[in-house]
Amino acid sequence: MTEDSEVLRYLERFGYLSPGRERTDDSTALALARFQGRLNLPVTGLLDENTRSAVDFDRCGMVDASDGLALKVSCPWGSGELRYAFGTPCHDYEEAFDAVERAVATWAAVVPLVVKRVENAADADVLVEWRPADDPDHSMVGKVLAHADFPGQCWSITPDRPKPLHFDDSEHIWCDGAIRGAFDVETVALHEFGHLLGLTHGTVAGSVMYPAISSHYVLRELQPDDRERLGVLYPWSTSSEES
Ligand SMILES: [Zn+2]
Ligand SMILES: [Zn+2]
Incomplete structure (x- = not known):
């Protein structure tokens, strides 16, 4: 069971609550509602079961929001x-670099x-x-799998x-394919390279750029939402031509 204080720390870590700012019931409810909205959960503004289990998923270390609002990042490479x-x-999986190369090639085909x-x-x-999880440039301690x-x-x-x-x-344990308790390198690399x-x-x-994933999961193809958003960032990309 995820403690209330852990949920609040999560909301701070991923940009839904500003650290250090005084909290009221209203500001917490608003942060919860924004988090629920972004993760496509029922929006209640309450610390309910859906929210507790969403906070428990492994995920990317990049923030979802800034001060509760969607990030306005509009910088293409x-x-x-x-x-x-x-x-x-990677110390778990020898061919991990090859898996990253395949993920990079998936994006390279459309940008x-x-x-x-x-x-x-x-x-x-x-x-x-x-x-190490205690990465000097951006801590990955806890549920964080990777960052870019x-x-x-x-x-x-x-x-x-x-x-x-x-x-x-x-x-975290890394692997090739869907293995319980381990994470597919190509799947996570595809997500992280999207940030770059x-x-x-x-x-x-179910889209590549959704922030949370479970182990035992493979997603190695760009999805319609990923292609659509890439097409906004690179209007001259081929992403909108393929469906
Ligand atoms: Zn991410
Ligand atoms: Zn790092």
Whole structure:
């Protein structure tokens, strides 16, 4: 059972409540209602069972909102080329880098960018690494599986390069495919790379950019909501031509 204080910490961590601001019953109810709305739960403004179990899901470390409101991130990747490299590997699953490459290729097929792997971190725009949950650039302690960053002026982790695409290698188990208790690398990499292209969290359950997932789950194809939102960010992309 998730404690009330844990739910409130979650609402702060993912942008529904401002840390340090005095809380009233009204502000908490509003934050709960916004969270429920974004996760497509029945909107009650109450700490009900649906809300407690939603808070218990494993998820992405990027915020859903800022001060309770949907993030206004409208930065596509700013140059025509995006180079990524690999750093510290995954200790559970040897072929994890290949799974990330497949996820990157899925996006590369629909964005108007040249996306390529380079060998040295010094030449990379994005560095893919498995890190301890207590990650210095963005804590993944708890239910957080991974994090990335947004491009350009929309950054939230670092304005510098290489940008992070970091997976938690101490509190989650990684695998290839749907395995109980473990997480499919390609599924999570596909979600995180969406952030690096400028996408925020979507509200449609079952889409790639939905923030929460369970173990034993595979989603390796872009969904209509992902394509539609990518098409807004890159009006010249091919995402709207394929359905
Ligand atoms: Zn995310
Ligand atoms: Zn990190």
